[in-house]
Amino acid sequence: xxxxxxxxxxxxxxxxxxxxxxxxxxxxxxxxxxxxxxxxxxxxxxxxxxxxxxxxxxxxxxxxxxxxxxxxxxxxxxxxxxxxxxxxxxxxxxxxxxxxxxxxxxxxxxxxxxxxxxxxxxxxxxxxxxxxxxxxxxxxxxxxxxxxxxxxxxxx
Numbered sequence: 447x448x449x450x451x452x453x454x455x456x457x458x459x460x461x462x463x464x465x466x467x468x469x470x471x472x473x474x475x476x477x478x479x480x481x482x483x484x485x486x487x488x489x490x491x492x493x494x495x496x497x498x499x500x501x502x503x504x505x506x507x508x509x510x511x512x513x514x515x516x517x518x519x520x521x522x523x524x525x526x527x528x529x530x531x532x533x534x535x536x537x538x539x540x541x542x543x544x545x546x547x548x549x550x551x552x553x554x555x556x557x558x559x560x561x562x563x564x565x566x567x568x569x570x571x572x573x574x575x576x577x578x579x580x581x582x583x584x585x586x587x588x589x590x591x592x593x594x595x596x597x598x599x600x601x602x
Contacts, residue, residue, distance in 0.1 A: 449516050453593040456513050459506040460530075460589050464582040466499065471579045476568055481560045484568060488552050496549070503541070503582075507534040510589060517592075526592045533585040537578045544574035 474491065476484050514527035548571040555561075 449513075452509065452513050452516060456506070456509045456589050457586075457593050459502065459509055460534075460582070460586045463499070463502045463506050464579070464586040466495065466502075467575070467579040467582050471576060476572060481564055482557045484564070485552065485555050485557065485560065488568075488571075489555075492549050492553060500541070503534060503537055507531055507538065510534060510585070513589075523592050526588050530585040530588040530592075533581045533588070536581050537585075540574055540578045540581070545571055545578070548574075 470491065474487065476487065479487065510527055510531040514524050514531060517523040517527065548567050551567065552571075555564075561567075
């Protein structure tokens with residue numbers, strides 16, 4: 447019973463995480479924005495979602511690792527969930543060493559202090575975001591598949 451609840455929680459958490467990132471990918475492509483519109487949009491997004499997404503990805507990664515541990519008797523589920531956890535750890539690393547340094551700079555900008563290379567930073571951030579979202583979506587697919595596959599398919 448506890449494993450079923452944890453698997454359900456795991457799917458919900460990774461779906462929330464991937465859904466938020468996918469929504470940003472589809473709805474907030476900054477490529478056609480003016481500098482001032484980009485700064486306003488990006489700063490608003492960062493101030494609204496930064497803490498939530500960090501907490502969500504860490505919690506989801508821990509739930510995925512715990513879920514893998516509780517299903518260790520089933521080698522296919524165990525390995526699949528460890529791969530999903532690895533993807534989520536990759537998201538944490540992409541965010542920490544890719545997006546966050548750019549975020550920290552963008553949060554200091556004003557309409558009057560836009561650097562000349564702002565589009566380079568914007569495009570670099572966007573590439574990291576797409577990479578991170580792709581990893582989250584792959585983790586979502588793996589976790590969901592592991593949670594919904596029939597019990598008779600779990601034994602190897």
